[in-house]
Amino acid sequence: MEATGDTIGGIADRELDLLACAIAQSPAMDCARPARTGGIDWARFEALVDRHRVGALALAGAARIGMPADVAARLAGEEERNASNYLRSIALLRKLSDHFARAGIEWVLLKGIAVAEAAYERPALREMIDIDLMVDAVRIEEAEGIILEKGFTRIHPRFALDDAKRANFAKLHSAYSYFRRADGAQLDLHWRTSQNPYFVPQIDAHWREWSGTTVVSGFPTLRPDVHLAYVLAHGAKHGWVRLKWLADVERMVAMLDDAGVALLTATLREHGLETVAGSAFALCHTLFRSRLPEALADLTSSARAAQLHDHALELIAADLPMGGAGIGKPGYLWRRMRHSLGLVRRRGYRRRALLLEVVRSHDLEHVPLPKGWIVPMAIISPVLAVGRAISGKQ
Template sequence: MNIEQKLLALLIAESPDASPFLPEIMSSTEDFDWERFEALVDRHRVGALVHAGFQQFPAITPPVALLKSLTRKTNENAEYYMRAVRLTGELADAFAARGIACACLKGIGVANQYYSAPSQREMIDVDLIVTPERYADAEEIVSAHGFELFYPDFDLNERSREAFMALHNAFTYIRKSDGMQLDLHWRMIPNPAMQPAIDQSWTQAIPRTKIGAKNIPMLSPSMHFVYICTHGAKSGWVRLKWLADVDRAVRGLSHDEAAAAAKIFVADDLQRIGAVSLALSQRILGTAIPTAFAGLLKQDVRRLIDLELGMMFADMPSRPHRLQDWAHYRDRFHHSVLLKSGGGYRRHALLRELARPRDLATVPVKSGELWSLGALSPMLGIGRALKRLLGSKS
């Protein structure tokens, strides 16, 4: 990690005095590359956290323009949080009136429960999950609240819709009147073999949490923590925002909640994910790990940590993807298959690394033929990359 990365980690830690980078940063005479630092902040979506972190270290003097930008981001987060609470409450009430079980994932629940100020956690959308068998009814309610389908951004017939839902885990909706974005999930994670027990049991206990004037349905704290870890780990922790969630949640769990979470990791064979999430949070943010998780930390996850550190601080792949991004995707493939084994997980993981749901617009296969899309998507991607490369040279 370079000095800018270490400063970023220090500033977003819940307890900076526990950060392994505190002595080096405070004694450093090296000039910071503030432009590179600001790019890191934007990439990891932690502007408000960094703004709060700077308040604790007056000896560190960033450029005035950067501080103004971070202040603006904090204010934007606060406004979005209040709008997200209102929207979540309205949709949850509408779902409940129709007998549709739902729960809020990450977002406002994490911000409210685990952050010292909800505005410190950046959000770009609201994530809600409903049961798959009532998904069509939930879509009707979402539409009645002014939302339009945003992704997938191509027409779906019955066959391609079924295939998309087998590959992915949510549709994205947007409300043009106020810019609110909603991810409506039928499954928490795209890979159905990653946390099957959670996907089957989340409706059994959905506590309502008072947030502002709204009662928001949430996962239990132990299950929500496991989901937070799974969500970040399956993406290789490419955004430090997700690791900050782990840091805050670990500190906010009671002993009994941590013990219950440890049991859920084992029940869904997610020990590696639990271990790497906790170990990485401890290594980067100085997170103190509760004794309830001691068993998880016996897992050997050194290779996973090496891969995740590489993806966390390497340049993000370009969009649209380019041929020079190959090393990132090589590491991502390797990382995905190492996260878990058994229960068909690796077969599903490989399919989802190969097959792009967007390619269903070009190759509208049936859900039982997804491996053909897995074979075709890489070729289609290479073809697009070559076309762009040749076009740029002409």
């Protein structure tokens, strides 16, 4: 696709196109053209930078897009903040690693730091808000105890968990979230990689066999091809509504040699993620003009990959700042459900995906269901949502 008029990428949105051009690894286009022709709403551009969490990357591409000096000045502290978060996370992980080792808890580091170290010129170019750890489901409570001892408070879910609520929450979600007020550290503790257990079940079952170490810090993480498969699944589940995740994909793909491409292609086929990957690679080409290896470019050509690509573009466009999008908007919800239901064709996936779209886990606090009874929440949650909406209008 060639740049035409004021549009660079696949969405007729000058500020988003300009941002995509700024954070692309090596864009094959004239990024500064829209800025030179005038009419860029730089306040909106900054809102997009914040929404997509790419401040340091955008600043790194400032000259490429003709960013005004005042905008660049406001982004000047982004990389320093990322570096501070990164160093804090490394220090925390070293302490947690020691405690987990003493307790005999196996764990693996997901996304964030592992991607930043392996795929970016400088780790601080990637914003890292939280740390994602995964442990075996049967060791979750022990791992949580260690995390709480380090001064963290569980913020998701916020309510107390008895056995039934813990079991039901575990069926609806894949992680607990924690926050430490003393330094602002955030951490997600996973027992599986996705809320939907039918999405990437092989990774959930075999992550220990596929774990290695990160490039710099020596913490355990997934084998590169499996990790990229997980990154693709994670971004797809969220509709790629943050360009940060696509920037990760572009850079992880750029690292692959011919053997790496062949291994990744086989891994995607093994996990049934060819369509998910093809749509993501197509988005990278549309938005960033990424140069794809032939074997990966072939994955973008299927009708299903093209459909998911188009759905994701709709979600990205609908999720723009000041666009009025939100979960309460029927059109946005329908787009998201269409995208979510079409990600993979695996028995049980669509039924669970639909359940997860309508159930709100915080409702478990007020609904004392027996252990394992999550299906009734598909009726209870919408009823409670209507009640809250009516109550809010009174």
